[in-house]
Amino acid sequence: MIRGKTLGGTSSINYLSYVRGSPHDFKSWEDSGAVGWGWSNVEPYFRKVENATMDGMSAKLGRNGNLKLSRNHNEPSKAWKLIKNAASELGIKTTDYNDDMLGLSPVTFTVHEGIRQNSVAAYLRPIQKKRQDRLHIVTGALVSKVLIDNDSRFGSKAYGVEYLKDGKYHTVRARKEVIISAGVIGTPQILLLSGIGRKKDLQSLGIQVIVDLPGVGSNLEDHLLIDAIFMTNLTNPPSEKNPKVQYILNGNGPMSMSPKTAVFVKLPPKGTSSSSNERRRSFPDILLFLQENPALPTLLYLGMMLHPKSKGNVKLRSKDIEDHPVINPNYLEHEDDFQVLRKVYRLMEKFEKSAAFEKAGAQVMMPAICNRTQNKDAPRNDNFYNCLIWETSRSANHHCCTAKMGSRDDKYAVVDPQLRVIGVKALRVVDASVFPHQTSSNTQASVYMVAEKAADLIKQTWQLRAL
Ligand SMILES: Cc1cc2nc3c(=O)[nH]c(=O)nc-3n(C[C@H](O)[C@H](O)[C@H](O)COP(=O)(O)OP(=O)(O)OC[C@H]3O[C@@H](n4cnc5c(N)ncnc54)[C@H](O)[C@@H]3O)c2cc1C
Known part of the structure; x- marks a missing residue:
């Protein structure tokens, strides 16, 4: 499976088409348990992302966002x-x-004056210098697990991550919370290695079970x-x-x-x-x-x-982060x-x-x-x-849904509508894996929308100023 393993992830290598999807897609997200993700909730976040730069572009697209768009x-x-x-x-x-x-x-594209607009150009570069006192970027690193305090009285709480760089393991501690945005394959891989997933599968690999969440890695959809x-x-x-x-x-x-x-x-x-x-x-x-x-x-x-009925899954091959997981798309x-x-x-x-x-x-x-x-x-x-x-037939590279959002009584939901991993405190997922199911469109626009809405959810948790 093709993935962008660089800053900006797959937005740095994709084919640049920008399509929001239909209002119906988000109604059906909400109907499936993603409360607060209906069209009227998500549309302002699409607008917040967008900066339609050319004359004649749809009035529905935002004009003041970070992501510059043009059309052919x-x-x-x-x-x-x-x-x-x-x-x-x-x-x-x-x-x-x-x-x-x-x-x-x-077609609307994530292109400005002939140059690719990825998440680095749109979101990272503009603030990188200003925030260098508190923004630390480590490249060439592989997160191997989330560090979790597993207290029987107070429940499980994430407090950092472990990562592998140049053959050595390091840890980083989080003061408030840990956010995983490793994409549709990387995110379930990290969750599973951290003991969050189907109990039987984790036990068969000798991984200590933190939460039995059968939805982790299941529900894989693609176009x-x-x-x-x-x-x-x-x-x-x-x-x-x-x-x-x-x-x-x-x-x-x-x-x-x-x-x-x-x-x-x-x-x-x-x-x-x-x-x-x-x-x-x-x-x-x-x-x-x-x-x-x-x-x-x-x-x-x-x-x-656009709306496949076949669903696949992602499973661990071993306990080693460097071992590629098994991806079974079940097309x-x-x-x-x-x-x-x-x-x-x-x-x-x-x-x-x-x-x-x-x-x-x-x-x-x-x-x-x-x-x-x-x-x-x-x-x-x-x-x-x-x-x-x-x-x-082949993949359109629009994978999603391997840590899907849903209500806490949905057996296969992995995150709740605040994108918090069910059963572990201080741990969120923000990427295409939280989609409850496919949209009628390419995926990147909705990933940006999810990220903008996540930023507000995080601010609300810590009572900072939101949208
Ligand atoms: C070839 C191709 C063409 C596409 N064309 C389009 C298009 O034209 N329009 C469109 O809308 N969509 C397109 N897509 C899809 C779209 O780009 C993706 O859906 C979207 O970028 C996914 O965003 P994400 O944040 O979920 O994951 P990603 O962008 O994949 O980001 C995940 C990041 O996490 C990193 N990572 C993973 N595991 C670990 C780990 N263990 N430790 C540390 N880092 C880790 C990865 O290296 C990556 O940087 C295309 C995809 C591909 C592959």
Whole structure:
């Protein structure tokens, strides 16, 4: 699994798309026990994160936050026009997903003047000098466990962490509380090594059990995607400017921004479900990214299923922090997930058959793998697509939920709605592992939102000034 092992974590290596998700996602977080995380609660924190820097960006995005955002398609390309025409034939409207999520939209990016905006640029660098008396950063260090006082009368309380650096173990003590933000794999690994997790699993590795919390490492969700390439007859005239020189000298040109377009699609109701609720539903099932290649006459079609039913898990391999944990994503365990991905292929066929794509000579290039193994003549039937899904689907790198937030009576909740680890005092988790389940979007926007809200929860605990 790809992870950013550097300052800024995965925000330092990701593909830069910024998508909040739909209000419905957060209603469903709240309905599942994350009280205080409904849309009206989280929307101010998204705004607090955001600094939409370009003219014409959605009025719903914040203007004063730390994270600078921009968007593409100010100079529409031939590919954007092609996709827009085809989408309109298919009844897909053009929108800005920040205003209205369903439809075809330019993409908002964590980019400012052609430069990546990661959590270091947005949050760390601006205050690093000012706070150097009390902000200590240790790089190249691996936290191996949380130090916990396990008192039978007063309960368990975290008081620091142990970490490994240059072959030596060190400890750091916390005066108030310990916050873990090690991501969807690192966080459960640290909790398990600290004795917080499923009792049976911890005992089998000889780890002293502090709290029996079966949810630690379970509930792993991700967006699985399929892709295909369209060959087209669209050619961009050779640029008079050298893109590299243009980028280095002016910070603009093709190298300064991803040329992708997003399409959020809602699937028709399943079987007999024609309830008015289902028809009114405003959140998508599928996200497509369509991306031209400035150097070749091709269009990448990338489609992901947004609400997977299959869930995986993360388990320890051993008691050694340097041993990678076992990650079992369990993709496609649920038959419904196959069905959704097959529909992503069927939608691709609709684009292919549209008059706009036909005019552009757009033809899908299928990988040969399933022609040989299953369907010699490659009829595009369900078996053919099942084979392609099985052989070629891959992670969208939107993992979440391995220390999910929920009510204290939910057996699989790991943190409560204040992000406090259940059963251990003075210990919080703040990262994508606390999502109760996936949002209809890429994950980074919600991680920033969770972090901003966590900052206020922490201030409230210690009675400091919040939002
Ligand atoms: C290739 C790729 C492309 C992506 N593209 C997008 C995109 O375009 N848009 C989007 O919204 N999302 C995208 N994502 C997802 C998004 O970037 C992540 O969901 C998000 O950054 C996760 O944030 P996090 O704080 O939970 O974890 P991370 O950002 O992974 O941070 C965890 C940090 O903890 C550190 N750590 C882990 N274990 C330990 C330990 N034991 N001791 C010390 N440190 C530890 C890690 O090194 C890392 O620095 C992408 C992800 C990947 C991998």
